[in-house]
Amino acid sequence: MRTFFYCIGQGLANTRRNILFSIASVATVSACIFLFCMFFSIIANVRSIVYTAETTVGITVFFDESADDAAKESVKQAIMDRGGVKKIVYTSAEEAWEEFKTEYFGEDAEELSEAYADDNPLADSDSYEIFLNDIEDQEAMAEYIAGLPGVRQVNYANTVVSVLKSLNKVVSILSIVIIGVLVAVSVFLISNTISVAAAFRKRENEIMRLIGATDFMIRAPFVVEGLLIGLLGALIPLAAVYYIYGRVMEYFTAWLSGLGTGFELMGLVPLDIIFPYLAGCGLLFGAGIGFIVSFFTIRKHLRV
Amino acid sequence: MIILENVSKTYQTGVRAVKDLNLMVEDGEFVFITGKSGSGKSTLFRLLTRELKPTEGSIMVNDFDLDSIRRRQIPRFRRSIGVVFQDFRLLNDRNVYENVAFAQRVIGASPNEIKSNVPRMLQLTGLSHKYKNMPYELSGGEQQRVAIARALVNQPRIILADEPTGNLDETNTMEIMKLLEDINRMGTTVIVITHSMSMLESMKKRVISMEKGRIVSDTGSERKNKGAGAAAGTESTSGSRAGVIRRRRRSI
Structure with a gap:
């Protein structure tokens, strides 16, 4: 326990003595973790929208006029047999007309649609709505269904899917590249800071070695310094992200509510859900990079 | 031996x-x-x-x-073993007491051991009255005495x-x-x-x-x-x- 506190104290003293290098390292780790949090938030929100789309955007299948119940049933069976289907909802022509009336005529639906009382304009518009486990299968599934006998038309949200897919890919690649560069810069700067600290304490370490200090006792203060840099480098951007995300969330929610109904599903992932992941990853990343880089740097410098 | x-x-x-x-x-x-x-x-x-x-x-x-x-x-x-060098190898950012105590701290000695051993070594080397001085405030002979006290404090x-x-x-x-x-x-x-x-x-x-x-x-x-x-x-x-x-x- 005494040794533990001694090493912590020496680690703090190292950071203080080496303050400019320590600040530079903390700033780089902070930038790295801040960008990581930003990209993480973007990816999480894109995924959330994709998930919403997966659960709300389906493939709609209309049948040939000549298709009887048995033909429709065999279409359903063929779709189920292909796999990857979460659920199939059958909407009769009457139900489709009722939905249409409510959606377009609103409260005056009965009055305005009286002329069509005995003549359903959506006759032969019964359909299956198919929801898939993975939205990326939509295109292939739509092509497959279009080729089935008895199918007249297939509608699906082709544009939504492709935009979401490409957005997700671009954000992922961009985040990997930028974070990769920043990780390399962080590693270089932390390693440099520890090297300077080791050079600064060269005499002290030599004396410690000859007095009979263990490798642990000599190296631990430098690892503590690396850990401190990593943890401080994580805490600063996490506090910033907490504030910024909260403000963006408020602004975005107000903007969406101004657009009217139907846009609620596009809302951001709530802060209390996303932040624990950001905090966990950020702290782990900061502490991890600080520990690993300082451990290996000091191993190289202090061959006992 | x-x-x-x-x-x-x-x-x-x-x-x-x-x-x-x-x-x-x-x-x-x-x-x-x-x-x-x-x-x-x-x-x-x-x-x-x-x-x-x-x-x-x-x-x-x-x-x-x-x-x-x-x-x-x-x-x-x-x-x-205790080692003493020609150039003393003292830590210039610490006073005489801390230089001697350093040898005890790095081997994990308890605060009580440090409190009892360091003054004893300073007395033995004739430096009790200079325990607060920094190394650069001492003569060469005194600095070497500090180095000897540091070498001795772990009882080699x-x-x-x-x-x-x-x-x-x-x-x-x-x-x-x-x-x-x-x-x-x-x-x-x-x-x-x-x-x-x-x-x-x-x-x-x-x-x-x-x-x-x-x-x-x-x-x-x-x-x-x-x-x-x-x-x-x-x-x-x-x-x-x-x-x-x-x-x-x-x-x-």
């Missing part, structure tokens, strides 16, 4: 710094090792602190076989001093040697590396002289040889050393 048996050290550059050394220093002895620059004194010092490993032969110090000692045992071995069995008076004037040199003699009188083995002939003459201790990496004379073994010759006149000192090293290895 220190036992060297057929020890040689060749550096990677090909320089053979010490050659075929055989030496035994008993517990409680005071020994000078002397020689010109390049005679191998410093290499011998670094072999004894296990900063270097011999290329050939074996070294036994305080029951540690330095040839086969495990890496993690080296700190324990080094706690059994051997003090190894490499040119401890090299940077001091005559008065301070005599004071430091007197201090080392007092320490030796209390039972600690003292080995001093020096090239000061005047000091050797005045101290009348065992002197081992080195030249080109070899021991060329040893007043201790000469005395022993004379004694042994008078008693039996048969076994050589290196023969008896080999016997001792074998017996000690068996006992370990």
Whole structure:
């Protein structure tokens, strides 16, 4: 326990003595973790929208006029047999007309649609709505269904899917590249800071070695310094992200509510859900990079 | 006890710094090792602190076989010796008390041990009144006293001093040697590396002289040889050393 506190104290003293290098390292780790949090938030929100789309955007299948119940049933069976289907909802022509009336005529639906009382304009518009486990299968599934006998038309949200897919890919690649560069810069700067600290304490370490200090006792203060840099480098951007995300969330929610109904599903992932992941990853990343880089740097410098 | 048996050290550059050394220093002895620059004194010092490993032969110090000692045992071995250097090697950002306490802190001594041992060492070295001073506020002799207090505070069995008076004037040199003699009188083995002939003459201790990496004379073994010759006149000192090293290895 005494040794533990001694090493912590020496680690703090190292950071203080080496303050400019320590600040530079903390700033780089902070930038790295801040960008990581930003990209993480973007990816999480894109995924959330994709998930919403997966659960709300389906493939709609209309049948040939000549298709009887048995033909429709065999279409359903063929779709189920292909796999990857979460659920199939059958909407009769009457139900489709009722939905249409409510959606377009609103409260005056009965009055305005009286002329069509005995003549359903959506006759032969019964359909299956198919929801898939993975939205990326939509295109292939739509092509497959279009080729089935008895199918007249297939509608699906082709544009939504492709935009979401490409957005997700671009954000992922961009985040990997930028974070990769920043990780390399962080590693270089932390390693440099520890090297300077080791050079600064060269005499002290030599004396410690000859007095009979263990490798642990000599190296631990430098690892503590690396850990401190990593943890401080994580805490600063996490506090910033907490504030910024909260403000963006408020602004975005107000903007969406101004657009009217139907846009609620596009809302951001709530802060209390996303932040624990950001905090966990950020702290782990900061502490991890600080520990690993300082451990290996000091191993190289202090061959006992 | 220190036992060297057929020890040689060749550096990677090909320089053979010490050659075929055989030496035994008993517990409680005071020994000078002397020689010109390049005679191998410093290499011998670094072999004894296990900063270097011999290329050939074996070294036994305080029951540690330095040839086969495990890496993690080296700190324990080094706690059994105290080292003093010509340039003092004090920490200039800490005062006298902290410099001595440092040696205790890095081996994990308790605050109570530090509080009791450090003032005792400062008293022994005559520095009690200067415990708050920074090293740069002290004279050379006083700085070397701090270094000796730091070497002693962990209660080593051997003090190894490499040119401890090299940077001091005559008065301070005599004071430091007197201090080392007092320490030796209390039972600690003292080995001093020096090239000061005047000091050797005045101290009348065992002197081992080195030249080109070899021991060329040893007043201790000469005395022993004379004694042994008078008693039996048969076994050589290196023969008896080999016997001792074998017996000690068996006992370990």
